[in-house]
Structures are given as C-alpha cells and as structure tokens.
Amino acid sequence: xxxxxxxxxxxxxxxxxxxxxxxxxxxxxxxxxxxxxxxxxxxxxxxxxxxxxxxxxxxxxxxxxxxxxxxxxxxxxxxxxxxxxxxxxxxxxxxxxxxxxxxxxxxxxxxxxxxxxxxxxxxxxxxxxxxxxxxxxxxxxxxxxxxxxxxxxxxxxxxxxxxxxxxxxxxxxxxxxxxxxxxxxxxxxxxxxxxxxxxxxxxxxxxxxxxxxxxxxxxxxxxxxxxxxxxxxxxxxxxxxxxxxxxxxxxxxxxxxxxxxxxxxxxxxxxxxxx
Amino acid sequence: xxxxxxxxxxxxxxxxxxxxxxxxxxxxxxxxxxxxxxxxxxxxxxxxxxxxxxxxxxxxxxxxxxxxxxxxxxxxxxxxxxxxxxxxxxxxxxxxxxxxxxxxxxxxxxxxxxxxxxxxxxxxxxxxxxxxxxxxxxxxxxxxxxxxxxxxxxxxxxxxxxxxxxxxxxxxxxxxxxxxxxxxxxxxxxxxxxxxxxxxxxxxxxxxxxxxxxxxxxxxxxxxxxxxxxxxxxxxxxxxxxxxxxxxxxxxxxxxxxxxxxxxxxxxxxxxxxxxxxxxxxxxxxxxxxxxxxxxxxxxxxxxxxxxxxxxxxxxxxxxxxxxxxxxxxxxxxxxxxx
Numbered sequence: 001x002x003x004x005x006x007x008x009x010x011x012x013x014x015x016x017x018x019x020x021x022x023x024x025x026x027x028x029x030x031x032x033x034x035x036x037x038x039x040x041x042x043x044x045x046x047x048x049x050x051x052x053x054x055x056x057x058x059x060x061x062x063x064x065x066x067x068x069x070x071x072x073x074x075x076x077x078x079x080x081x082x083x084x085x086x087x088x089x090x091x092x093x094x095x096x097x098x099x100x101x102x103x104x105x106x107x108x109x110x111x112x113x114x115x116x117x118x119x120x121x122x123x124x125x126x127x128x129x130x131x132x133x134x135x136x137x138x139x140x141x142x143x144x145x146x147x148x149x150x151x152x153x154x155x156x157x158x159x160x161x162x163x164x165x166x167x168x169x170x171x172x173x174x175x176x177x178x179x180x181x182x183x184x185x186x187x188x189x190x191x192x193x194x195x196x197x198x199x200x201x202x203x204x205x206x207x208x209x210x211x212x213x214x215x216x217x218x219x220x221x222x223x224x225x226x227x228x229x230x231x232x233x234x235x236x237x238x239x240x241x242x243x244x245x246x247x248x249x250x251x252x253x254x255x256x257x258x259x260x261x262x263x264x265x266x267x268x269x270x271x272x273x274x275x
Numbered sequence: 276x277x278x279x280x281x282x283x284x285x286x287x288x289x290x291x292x293x294x295x296x297x298x299x300x301x302x303x304x305x306x307x308x309x310x311x312x313x314x315x316x317x318x319x320x321x322x323x324x325x326x327x328x329x330x331x332x333x334x335x336x337x338x339x340x341x342x343x344x345x346x347x348x349x350x351x352x353x354x355x356x357x358x359x360x361x362x363x364x365x366x367x368x369x370x371x372x373x374x375x376x377x378x379x380x381x382x383x384x385x386x387x388x389x390x391x392x393x394x395x396x397x398x399x400x401x402x403x404x405x406x407x408x409x410x411x412x413x414x415x416x417x418x419x420x421x422x423x424x425x426x427x428x429x430x431x432x433x434x435x436x437x438x439x440x441x442x443x444x445x446x447x448x449x450x451x452x453x454x455x456x457x458x459x460x461x462x463x464x465x466x467x468x469x470x471x472x473x474x475x476x477x478x479x480x481x482x483x484x485x486x487x488x489x490x491x492x493x494x495x496x497x498x499x500x501x502x503x504x505x506x507x508x509x510x511x512x513x514x515x516x517x518x519x520x521x522x523x524x525x526x527x528x529x530x531x532x533x534x535x536x537x538x539x540x541x542x543x544x545x546x547x548x549x550x551x552x553x554x555x556x557x558x559x560x561x562x563x564x565x566x567x568x569x570x571x572x573x574x575x576x577x578x579x580x581x582x583x584x585x586x587x588x589x590x591x592x593x594x595x596x597x598x599x600x601x602x603x604x605x606x607x608x609x610x611x612x613x614x
Contacts, residue, residue: 097502112500116493116560121486126502128483140482169302172612185501 006049008253009241015257018240021053027087027224028104028193033072034081042068043079044248050193055215055225057235060245060268066228069245070195073226074106075099086192104193105186109201113182115171119163120144120151122170123185154188155180159217162210176207183214187223194218195226200234212238232261244268301605302612305554305562308605309569312552312598316573320580327583330458337465340575342530344568345468345523346542347549348475349400349516351567354550355479356492356512357559358414362403364542365425366517370396371524372433375534378444385444393521399425400517404510422543430536437535443528450529464526471519476564488512493560549574552598556606573598 003011003022006029011019026049035042043065050056060066071077073084075093084091086102093099096106113122124147130136131143148166155163160180163173170178179199186194196215200208208231215238218225229235235242236256244251244267251267252274259267266272291299301307320327346363353360374392377383383391399421406417440448450464479485487508490498499505528534553570555562577591 096500100502108500110496112497114490114493114497114501114560116489117486122501125486125490125498128486130483139477140484142481142483142486144481169612172299172302 007241008049009255009258013255013258014240021051021240024052025088026050027052028073029085030069030073030082031085032082033069033079033084035068035072035077035079041248042077043072045082046245046248046250047082048243048250050224050226052192052224053219053222054240055219055227055238057227057229057239057242058245059229059232059235059242059264060251064245064268065248066245067197068248070106070197070226070228073099074104074195100191103191104195105189105191106195107179107182107186107197107199109197111178111182113170113178113185116169118167118169119155119173119181120148120166122181123147123151123154123188125185127189150188151184155184157217157221158184158187158214160184160210160214174207176203176210179203179207179211180214183211183218187218187221191223193224193226195228197228198230199227200229200231208234232264236261236264244274246270298609298612301554302609305556305609306566306569307554308602309553309566309573313569313573313576316576316580320576320584323580323584327580331460332579332583334460336572336575336579338462338530339578340571341462341465341468342523342527342539343542343545343549343574344571345471345526346520346546347553347567347571348468348471348564349519349523350546350550351553351555351562351564352475352479352488352512352516352519353414354492354547354555354557355488355559355562356509357495357557358407358509358512359418359547359557360403360516361415361418361543362399362421362425363520363546364539365422365429366396366399366520367524367527367539367542368536369399369425369429369432370521371527371534371538372429372438372536374447374524375438375443375528376433378447379438379442385446388444389447389525392524393518396521396524397514397517400520401510401514403517404513407513408506408509433534433536435536437533437537440528440532443534447525447528448532450526451532452529462529464529467522467526471522472564472568475515475519479563484508484511489560491559545574548595548599552595552602554602554606556610557603558606558610561606561610 006026007022014022028050031047032045033043034045046069058066058069068077072079075096075098078094091102114125129143129147131141135141151166158180163177163180170181199211203211212234215225215227227235227239239256242254242264244254244264246268254264263272267274326332346367350360350363370392373395374388377388377391378385403417403421406412407414450462450467452463454461454463479488487503490503491505491508495505527539531538549571550567551557552573553566555566574595577594581588581591
C-alpha cells in the first residue's frame with residue numbers, strides 16, 4: 001500500500017511544513033473493522049491510519065459510529081472483524097487496560113478524574129510510584145514528592161500555565177483546568193496515542209482555546225492524537241486530516257485545506273458525496 | 276515560575292473572602308473542625324470541674340471510648356468508600372462470642388481462639404464485601420441484613436449467655452490489663468487501638484491502597500476508567516473492617532471483663548457518630564481516621580465531663596445529636612468548595 005493510499009487524501013492537500021509527518025510508517029492502523037450489536041451494524045469495515053505527530057479528527061453525526069470506532073481502537077469493544085496494527089505489529093485489545101499498556105490513552109468525555117484527590121494523585125492514579133528502599137518495598141510508602149515533581153513537569157510539557165500547585169484538589173479547578181489534568185494524565189507515562197472524546201464540549205471559549213493549544217502541543221511532542229468532536233471550527237483549527245464517519249462506514253477523509261466546514265458537514269450528513 | 280503566573284496566583288488568592296478561606300482550610304484538613312470542638316469542650320468541662328483534666332479522668336475517658344474508637348476505624352474505611360456498615364456491632368458480638376465460647380466451652384487454646392474469632396470477623400466483613408461488589412446490593416441493605424444474620428448466629432452459638440472473665444484464658448483477658456505511663460493509666464486495649472489508628476492512618480495517607488479507597492468513594496466510575504481495581508479495593512476495605520472489628524471484640528472482652536452478647540448494642544450508631552463528628556463525609560471520598568479518633572473522644576468527653584459536672588447524661592444525647600447535624604451541614608458546605 002502506498003502512502004498516498006493510506007493517507008486517503010492527496011499529499012498536496014497537506015501543508016508543506018506538515019508533510020514530513022507522513023514519511024514514516026503509520027503508528028496505528030486499522031483495517032476493515034466491523035462490529036454489530038444485534039441487528040444494528042455499528043461499524044461496517046472501517047480502516048484508518050494514524051501517524052506520529054498527527055492530529056486525526058473523527059467527525060460524524062450521532063450514531064455514525066465515531067464512538068464505536070474509538071472504542072474498538074481502545075479496547076472498550078472487541079471488533080468482530082478486521083485487524084489493528086500498532087507500529088506494524090498486529091495487536092488485540094480485550095479490555096481498555098490492554099490498550100493502555102500498549103500506549104493508547106483515552107480522555108473520556110466525562111473526564112475520569114477524582115475530584116477529591118490532588119492533581120499529582122490524579123496523574124498517578126493506578127500507577128502510583130513508591131519510595132526507594134524499605135520504606136517503599138516493605139511499608140509500600142508513596143513517593144509523594146517525586147510524583148508531584150514529575151507531575152509538574154508533565155503539566156509544563158503541555159504548556160499549561162494556569163496550574164501551579166500539584167497538591168491542589170481537582171475539585172477546586174475550573175472545567176478547563178480539569179480537562180488539562182485529564183489530558184496531562186493521558187499524555188504522560190510514555191503513551192504514543194492519545195484519544196480525546198469531545199474535549200471542548202463542556203468548555204467556554206477561553207478554556208476551549210487553551211485545550212486546543214494543548215492538542216497542538218501534544219502533536220509537537222510527537223504523539224499521535226485522535227480527536228472526536230462535534231465542533232467544526234475546533235476540528236478545522238487543529239486537525240491535520242479529518243475522517244468522516246457516516247452510517248457506520250467511512251464516508252471519506254479530507255483535510256482542512258481541501259474542504260471547508262460546510263462541505264465537511266454536507267459529506268457527514270450525506271447531502272454530498274466525496275469524489 | 277514566571278512573573279505573570281505569580282501574579283495570576285496572587286490574583287486568585289486575593290479573591291477569597293474570609294469564609295471561603297475557612298472553607299478551603301477545612302476542605303484540605305477535615306479533622307480541623309472536630310479538633311476545634313474537642314478543644315472547646317475541654318475548656319468548658321475543665322472550667323466546670325477541675326478534676327476533668329486530671330490524668331486519671333483522662334485515662335478513664337480513653338478506656339471508655341477505646342472499643343467504639345476501634346470499631347469506628349472500620350466504619351471510617353467503609354464510609355470513605357461511600358458505604359455504611361450497620362453490622363459493626365453484630366460482627367463484633369459474633370467474633371467475641373466465638374473467641375470466648377471456643378476458649379471457655381470447647382477448651383481451645385486462648386491464642387487459637389482469638390485467631391479463629393478474628394478470622395470469623397474477617398470472613399463476615401468479606402461476605403459483606405462480596406454482597407456489595409458481586410451481587411451489587413447497596414451497603415445499607417447488605418449490612419442491615421447481615422446485622423440480623425450475624426446477631427442471630429452469635430446468639431444461637433453462644434446460647435445467649437455471657438461468659439465471665441474467670442472462665443477465660445489470660446491471653447483473652449490481656450487487653451484489659453492496665454499499664455501505668457507516668458500519671459496516666461492505659462490498658463493494653465487502649466494502646467492497641469492507638470496503634471491501629473497509626474497503622475490505618477498510614478495506609479490511608481501514604482500508600483496507593485489509601486488513594487484508591489478515596490478514589491472509589493469519590494467517583495467509582497472515574498476510578499474504574501483510570502484503572503483502579505474498584506471491586507478489589509471494596510472487598511479489601513470490607514475485609515479490613517472485619518479484621519478491625521475482630522480486634523475490637525478482643526478489646527471489648529478485656530474492657531468489660533466478660534464476653535456478653537448484649538454488650539455493645541449501641542456500637543453501630545456510636546461508631547457512625549464518631550465518624551461523622553470526625554469530619555468524614557457520608558458521601559465518601561473525604562475524611563480520615565484522625566478525625567474519627569477526635570470524634571470518638573468528643574463523645575467520651577461529653578460523657579465524662581457531664582458526669583463530673585453532675586449534669587444529667589441526657590444532655591450528652593442532646594449535644595451529640597446537635598453535633599451530628601452540625602457536622603453533616605458543615606460537610607455539605609465544604610463540598611461546595613470552588614476554585
């Protein structure tokens with residue numbers, strides 16, 4: 001398969017300064033994913049390729065199979081047909097923990113953060129680090145100081161300025177700051193792919209901007225990002241490529257420069273066919 | 276840190292009103308309010324009667340609250356997970372009657388009888404945990420059911436009769452042994468309870484398990500999505516609570532000088548009272564054992580202080596009732612904390 005075929009868009013549609021991203025092999029590939037729920041076809045043979053340092057947006061109407069596609073890629077669903085490849089190797093995810101162990105992190109719409117715990121505790125939840133020596137191995141004591149320091153670095157790497165105190169409880173943060181914590185959590189710990197499900201849906205204008213900046217920063221940091229969103233201006237602002245889901249199938253892949261938002265929505269709703 | 280972000284932090288700090296400041300402080304340290312109440316009651320009762328602060332009075336206070344304070348540790352763990360345990364007293368009675376009956380009637384060695392009694396308590400807690408996690412029943416219903424079940428088993432097994440200390444081996448009575456520490460007189464039981472507070476407090480604040488307990492209590496779905504094994508955490512909490520109730524059973528025999536199936540009938544509500552006054556939220560995810568210890572001591576302080584002041588004990592009931600409502604209202608207010 002050529003790069004051109006995998007990209008599903010002409011290389012000319014990609015801005016010149018972003019084309020280098022597509023010279024490498026894709027990081028995550030899905031081929032002909034299919035899943036049914038009783039008589040309802042959730043996904044009907046969807047393929048996609050995701051490159052390191054790329055933001056791939058997935059758009060589609062409600063019930064078009066966006067979430068189903070993402071859940072198949074992150075282990076929440078097990079596809080009935082098709083294959084998933086990570087860095088060229090075929091992988092099977094039975095539970096979300098499998099995908100996480102492989103370096104695919106998901107930021108859920110409902111933000112899986114614990115309000116009562118502080119920022120560092122949330123970043124390290126379920127992967128806490130213990131102190132060195134007998135304090136850690138025998139008494140199982142947490143390395144709170146170390147986790148706070150590393151959490152601060154993780155947050156700084158995303159260019160987040162508004163969060164300073166890692167000991168602050170998450171419930172005292174604003175919606176946008178909580179979103180930052182959730183994204184920082186997903187992007188830390190050597191993950192390769194970050195999946196963001198409607199990250200700006202509940203946010204105001206200013207907070208959305210900072211989340212979009214954070215997504216760009218994730219791309220700069222060399223991660224592969226899948227962005228699911230209903231907000232077309234946000235998608236057109238940050239996405240390199242846009243995969244349009246319609247009725248369980250892929251209606252096509254476009255780029256922000258090849259099609260405008262109106263055309264994208266027309267394809268999404270079936271008013272127009274991608275030629 | 277850059278100058279701008281410092282300025283931003285400075286700005287956000289300046290916006291807080293004094294009430295918000297208190298809210299934030301209590302939010303970060305839920306044990307501060309029970310500490311304040313304890314200091315106030317101590318001042319009032321020592322003013323009413325100078326003997327209140329005497330070492331022997333304070334030693335008595337600790338001995339009187341030891342068993343409820345011990346049970347309240349287990350109750351705290353369960354309430355932190357947004358559960359509630361109504362079977363505290365029944366598990367303790369079951370464990371206590373098992374220990375005593377095995378030793379007195381079946382002539383089992385004292386140490387073995389204690390171990391079996393504690394194992395029964397752990398098993399009872401584990402059963403509560405299984406019903407909560409696997410059968411998905413609300414903790415209130417589970418423990419309401421097991422309250423009757425365990426009480427019935429304890430009464431059937433023991434025949435409803437008390438077993439006096441002279442029929443029990445020394446090791447079982449050992450928790451009542453008194454130890455002088457300067458002018459204070461502690462019992463082995465009191466020291467065990469204080470040590471237990473240290474151990475559980477450490478586990479809650481310094482280990483990953485503790486973090487997971489708070490996470491499961493605060494938002495179980497988010498905890499699960501974050502990779503916390505929520506069911507395993509809950510099972511461990513109910514089992515650990517059982518272990519603590521088993522130790523409390525041993526301490527109760529030493530304190531009362533007998534194993535009596537009617538001994539600690541008020542333990543359920545007393546333990547919940549201590550937890551709530553101690554600032555742990557009934558909605559889970561907030562609080563800790565330091566507050567619970569203070570809460571248990573506050574209840575004991577009212578009992579002791581009012582009797583030394585020669586006042587009717589009914590006032591204690593009234594005061595504790597008011598404290599419970601104040602504590603929960605305060606918790607509701609603290610929960611609304613904002614950035």
